[in-house]
Amino acid sequence: MSVLTPSRRYSVFVHVMAIAVCVVILAPFGWLLIASIANDNDLLAVPLHWIPQHPTFDRYVQIFTAQGDNVFAGFRSSFFNSLIVATSTVLISTTVGVFGAYAFARLRFRGRRAVLMFFLSTYMVPPIALVIPMYLVMVQLHLLDTVFGLIVVYSSFATPFVLWIMGNYFQSIPFELEEAARIDGCSRMGALFRVILPLARPGLLAMMLFAFLIAWDEFLYALIFTSTAASKTIPVAISEFTGRYTTNFGLQAAGGVLAALPPVIIAAIFQRQIVGGLSGGAVKG
Known part of the structure; x- marks a missing residue:
């Protein structure tokens, strides 16, 4: 089994941390987009529906x-x-x-x-x-x-x-x-x-x-x-x-x-x- 070199481990660590930071920063914007196309029932459902069951673009059309x-x-x-x-x-x-x-x-x-x-x-x-x-x-x-x-x-x-x-x-x-x-x-x-x-x-x-x-x-x-x-x-x-x-x-x-x-x-x-x-x-x- 191959062993990662220090430089390789550092590169992997940097990329993993970059992905983690991107997820943390972009997650609120992703939820904002999801909430904008979810109907009221999906937004108020318990447990929360992360993927809308009935997506709608009516709000954008009305705007x-x-x-x-x-x-x-x-x-x-x-x-x-x-x-x-x-x-x-x-x-x-x-x-x-x-x-x-x-x-x-x-x-x-x-x-x-x-x-x-x-x-x-x-x-x-x-x-x-x-x-x-x-x-x-x-x-x-x-x-x-x-x-x-x-x-x-x-x-x-x-x-x-x-x-x-x-x-x-x-x-x-x-x-x-x-x-x-x-x-x-x-x-x-x-x-x-x-x-x-x-x-x-x-x-x-x-x-x-x-x-x-x-x-x-x-x-x-x-x-x-x-x-x-x-x-x-x-x-x-x-x-x-x-x-x-x-x-x-x-x-x-x-x-x-x-x-x-x-x-x-x-x-x-x-x-x-x-x-x-x-x-x-x-x-x-």
Whole structure:
């Protein structure tokens, strides 16, 4: 009988642990998918039916086809609201944050570090502490219960994050490359768009995904600043599947599956660039 070498045993151990970790991480998502297609009897059965005896896709059909004033049509509206809010937040925070990060990374001016720390200090304040002042500001600007109001709020939180991440990433790019472009006739903006941003593409994509998630998953401000289906987002819509006396677990599961799809699809498409961006920032210096 053959005996495994130490390197072979280590390889087997790593693969077994990787499979175990994947099972632990993916099991809740697997159950979410199962619960979304199981009927109410299977969900409440004792003992629990891990494989639905009567699977149904009626919840998904109703979410995409229902008309009128009901939870299904409301969820569909909230889904598109979340797409608009998250996409707009990414565009605004990326545009503002990239220029700001480039200034902090390449320009030297008095108070540069203090200004950057001031922006980052917004993450040190508990979100609940900002609710009342932000609510009063939203009232004065007539932005309550509007998609644009949520975009403004989320952009104010995502932009400092972009400043920090991209500022560090720009510093990891050799300054000599930019100098060479400037010598060849590029302006500072030309060097940014033709040299720096193409090199920073992995970090840029990783940062955009995180900025998207900041707006996509946020619940507290969306709950307080919105009140109608015209502006509610997915987290708020899913929370409303829980009634005063009952909870529609199957509908919550279906909503959770649909809510998870956009981030998962984006991460799957740009997987290599995102991993490269995260590792590139990790080995900076």
